Amino acid sequence: MSVLAPVRAGWRRANRQGDLSAAALALAPAVILFAIFNIYPLIYSGFLSVMEWNGFSPERTYVGLDNYRAIFESAQFRNALVVTFKYTAGVTASSVAIGLVVAVLLNADIRGRNLYRLIYFLPVVTSTVAAAVVWRYLMTPGTGYADVFLRNLGLTPPSPAWLRNPDWALRIVILVGLWKRLGFNIVVFLAGLQNIPKDFYEAATVDGAGPWGRFRYVTIPLIAPITLMLVIMSVIDAFLIFDVVYVMTEGGPVGTTEVVGLLLYRQAFRYFNLGDASAMGWVIFAIVFVATLIQWKYFGARETGL
Amino acid sequence: MSAETLPLAAGVQARLARVKWSNMLIHAALIAGALVMIVPFLWMLTLSLKPAALTHQAPYLIPTRFELANYEAAWQAAPFARYYFNSIVMTAGIVLGQVLLSSLAAYAFARLRFPGREVLFLVFLATMMVPFHVILIPSYLIIDRLGWIDSYAALIVPRMVSAFGIFLLRQYYQGIPRELDEAAMIDGASRLGIWWRIILPLSGPGLATLGIFAFMFAWNDFLWPLVVINDPNMRTVQLGLAMFQGRYGTQWTLLMAGTVTATLPTLLVFLFGQRWFIQSVAQSGVKG
Numbered sequence: 288m289s290v291l292a293p294v295r296a297g298w299r300r301a302n303r304q305g306d307l308s309a310a311a312l313a314l315a316p317a318v319i320l321f322a323i324f325n326i327y328p329l330i331y332s333g334f335l336s337v338m339e340w341n342g343f344s345p346e347r348t349y350v351g352l353d354n355y356r357a358i359f360e361s362a363q364f365r366n367a368l369v370v371t372f373k374y375t376a377g378v379t380a381s382s383v384a385i386g387l388v389v390a391v392l393l394n395a396d397i398r399g400r401n402l403y404r405l406i407y408f409l410p411v412v413t414s415t416v417a418a419a420v421v422w423r424y425l426m427t428p429g430t431g432y433a434d435v436f437l438r439n440l441g442l443t444p445p446s447p448a449w450l451r452n453p454d455w456a457l458r459i460v461i462l463v464g465l466w467k468r469l470g471f472n473i474v475v476f477l478a479g480l481q482n483i484p485k486d487f488y489e490a491a492t493v494d495g496a497g498p499w500g501r502f503r504y505v506t507i508p509l510i511a512p513i514t515l516m517l518v519i520m521s522v523i524d525a526f527l528i529f530d531v532v533y534v535m536t537e538g539g540p541v542g543t544t545e546v547v548g549l550l551l552y553r554q555a556f557r558y559f560n561l562g563d564a565s566a567m568g569w570v571i572f573a574i575v576f577v578a579t580l581i582q583w584k585y586f587g588a589r590e591t592g593l
Numbered sequence: 594m595s596a597e598t599l600p601l602a603a604g605v606q607a608r609l610a611r612v613k614w615s616n617m618l619i620h621a622a623l624i625a626g627a628l629v630m631i632v633p634f635l636w637m638l639t640l641s642l643k644p645a646a647l648t649h650q651a652p653y654l655i656p657t658r659f660e661l662a663n664y665e666a667a668w669q670a671a672p673f674a675r676y677y678f679n680s681i682v683m684t685a686g687i688v689l690g691q692v693l694l695s696s697l698a699a700y701a702f703a704r705l706r707f708p709g710r711e712v713l714f715l716v717f718l719a720t721m722m723v724p725f726h727v728i729l730i731p732s733y734l735i736i737d738r739l740g741w742i743d744s745y746a747a748l749i750v751p752r753m754v755s756a757f758g759i760f761l762l763r764q765y766y767q768g769i770p771r772e773l774d775e776a777a778m779i780d781g782a783s784r785l786g787i788w789w790r791i792i793l794p795l796s797g798p799g800l801a802t803l804g805i806f807a808f809m810f811a812w813n814d815f816l817w818p819l820v821v822i823n824d825p826n827m828r829t830v831q832l833g834l835a836m837f838q839g840r841y842g843t844q845w846t847l848l849m850a851g852t853v854t855a856t857l858p859t860l861l862v863f864l865f866g867q868r869w870f871i872q873s874v875a876q877s878g879v880k881g
Contacts, residue, residue, distance in 0.1 A: 309784030310705040314713070317698040317754045324751035325720050328731035335730060342734070389626060392619045405867065406627045409634065412863040412870075414813040416831045417852040420838050421633045424640075424845055432636050432654060466630065471874060478875030527724050530815045534835055548726055548816075555730050556820065568727040579722040 336565035343559075354566040364567065366542055367550040370457065374546060375525040377461035378468055383517050385465070386472030391506070393473070394480040404477065408470035415467065419534035422463045426450055453543045456536050460544050463531055468524070472517050479513040480506070512585070519582040523575050547571055637856075641849040667850040670841060675826060676833035677854075680812060683748040683829060687811040690753030692804050696796065698754075699762035700788045704774065714763075721756045725816065733820050747821040748829070752811070758803045761873075765799035766792060802869040805862060809870075812859050830855045 336354055340347040358364040389407065393400050410418065425433040426449040434444055445452035449459050483506065491501045529548035532538060538545035547567060555564035632654065639656040641663050668674060701707075702714050732751060741747040769792060777787050793800075815831045822828055828836065834855045841847050863870060 305784055306705040307707045310701040310707040310710075312785060313697040313701040313705070313788065317694045317759065318713075320694070320750065320754045321717070321720070321756075323735070324732060324754075325723070325728065326716075328728035328735065329720075329723060331731035331734070332727050389623070392623055395616070395619055397616055397619055397623075403623050403627060404871070407630055408867075408871065409860065409863070410630060412809055412813075412859045413634075414815075414831055414834075414855050414859060416813075416815050416834050417637075417855045418633065420834065420848060420852050421637045423838075424848070425633060425636065430845070432632065466633070469630070474871055474874050523722075523724075527726060529726075533815075533819075534838065551726055551729070552816070552820075555733075561730055565727075565730055568724075568729065571724055572727045575724050576722065 332565045332568055335561050336569050337562070339562045341559040342561050350562065354562040355570075358563055358566050358570070363542070363545075364547075364550060367545050367547045368570075370542075370544060371526060371528070371546045371548075373457060374461055374464065374528060374544075375522055377458075378464035378525045379518055379521040381461070381465045382468040382472050382521055383514060386469055386476050386517070387510070387514070389469070390473050390476035390480055391502070393477055404470075404474060407473050410467045411470040413467070415530035416534055418463060418467060419531045422459070422466075423450065423535045426459055450536055451540050453540050456540055456544050460531055460535060463535070464525060464528065468521060472521070475513060475517055476510065479510050483509050516582065516586060519578050522578050526571065526575055526578075634856075637849045637852050640846055641853045643846055663846045663850040664854070667837075667847040667854070670844075670847060671833055671837050671851070672826070673830070673833065673851065673854055676828050676830045679745075679748075679827055680830040680858075682745055683818075684808060684811040686745065686749035687752050688804050688807045690749065691755045691758045691807040692800050694754050695758030695762050695803060696793060696800065697788065698759045699766055700792055702759065702763045703766035704771075704787075704792075705784065714759075717756045717759055721760070729816070729820065732817075736821050742821055743824040743827045745827075748818060752814075752817070755803075755807065758807070761803055762796065762799050765796055769795050798869060801866065802873045805866040805870050806873075808862055809859055 337349060337351055338347050339350045339354070393403055425431045428434050428444055428448045434449065438444065445455045450456050487505045487509070488501050491505050496504060527548060528546050529552065532544050532546055532549050533552075536544040538549050547570075551564050551567045551571070554560045554567065635654055639654060642656045642659050642661070644658060644660050644662070698717075702710060736742060736747045736751070739746075741750075773791050773795075774787050777791050782790060813831060814829075815835070818829045818832050819835075822832060825836075834851050837851050838848060
């Protein structure tokens with residue numbers, strides 16, 4: 288009794304205005320669900336990544352870091368990593384560069400800015416599955432609009448088809464990724480550009496800067512932080528690609544579009560290698576974690592809400 | 594006189610012409626880009642209205658015939674109505690859950706004082722960077738052990754809390770003046786009473802933003818439903834569409850009727866809610 292008295296007094300003090308009990312009530316649902324469906328699975332997945340298990344047999348064997356060693360030794364996983372990096376680099380570079388150009392054009396005093404922004408943003412909110420289905424057919428030889436359009440321009444499609452050619456399949460998947468990502472980057476860039484005070488441009492003009500000079504010495508330095516942030520956000524987003532390849536190519540042809548997410552899914556839910564698949568998950572986590580750390584270092588943990 | 598004004602007028606005209614020319618070039622570039630963005634939409638619409646007999650004709654972009662037969666056929670070939678129902682139930686559950694639970698938690702983080710508040714908030718924040726791929730397998734095993742495979746609970750419950758939502762609303766609540774809380778407190782309102790009567794009614798735009806984000810996420814989500822749903826009757830629209838593609842992959846007109854069906858809700862919600870949506874996307878960069 289007497290031992291508990293100070294503790295109880297402490298709690299009572301903390302609860303002076305009914306804050307503690309109200310907070311407990313308000314946070315309980317979120318905390319409980321979070322613990323069960325976010326925290327616990329995270330620990331569980333770390334545990335699985337050092338086990339050999341197929342998901343239903345009662346036998347589980349501890350194998351230490353063997354799963355990690357095994358996946359890094361497997362040509363399939365290394366290929367998947369390379370493909371994912373290529374995809375990520377392709378989508379990030381193109382969507383950031385083109386996004387900046389379009390945002391600069393939109394920032395010029397032109398009519399219909401909101402309409403343009405709206406149109407460029409539409410793919411962002413479109414379901415990836417539907418987008419992948421449409422793009423797959425757009426590229427179908429003979430009947431797909433994009434295929435026929437390119438033929439009319441005098442371009443010979445690769446054989447046997449855009450999405451079945453090992454050189455082209457990933458490029459098309461990157462194109463779809465760019466199409467889906469571009470609008471997001473434009474909107475963020477445009478907001479950044481509109482935040483640059485007009486005085487800066489006027490001062491640069493007084494100092495004799497032309498349009499290029501103003502872009503080079505005012506816009507670029509002031510937009511640099513946003514650019515870095517968009518690069519990181521887009522890297523994190525692109526690295527987790529799954530839907531598009533699942534629908535468009537199923538990883539083919541000959542594994543040229545087999546991204547890590549798809550490999551993980553197959554290892555877990557088709558071949559029941561839960562250990563290997565979990566280890567892959569942690570490798571993805573490590574890579575995304577590095578990107579996030581950079582983001583936090585430059586922008587602060589609390590500012591990066593998205 | 595004319596000799597004096599002419600060069601001036603010519604100069605102004607030339608400048609006007611230059612302004613117009615550069616604007617024309619900008620418009621030309623923007624329109625070309627916009628066409629690329631919009632062609633897939635236009636084409637799926639056109640194709641979905643195209644008579645099946647004409648499928649193998651040369652592709653065209655602007656609809657010339659309007660036949661709704663493909664929609665009927667697609668809705669008969671696959672239970673799209675059922676998919677729709679499943680997607681609506683799932684989306685409604687996730688949106689309601691995220692908005693309510695995030696709002697409650699955000700209120701506690703923004704307004705209440707309790708030990709461990711900062712740590713707990715940081716834990717929530719930190720989990721935002723955990724990729725879904727990492728927890729996919731254990732989450733499936735948990736759902737399996739709960740006996741929730743092929744249920745709405747599996748689709749909804751694990752995604753009812755959003756760290757992003759808590760973060761977003763906490764930010765928003767910090768902008769609501771504390772004087773309002775204090776006034777209500779003097780009137781004898783409890784903590785949760787303040788949340789319900791003061792904070793919630795004032796957080797319309799914040800809730801709308803979160804609601805739209807949650808809606809887009811839930812309606813378009815694919816990987817999680819793919820994993821926890823085996824029963825064809827429990828498929829969501831996205832799952833149904835992916836399976837439909839596998840089965841009717843060559844009947845493109847039907848397939849496109851399916852994609853229009855799958856895309857329409859998000860496009861409509863976006864068009865109505867774009868103000869909040871675009872604004873908060875834009876802010877995500879400006880803050881940094």
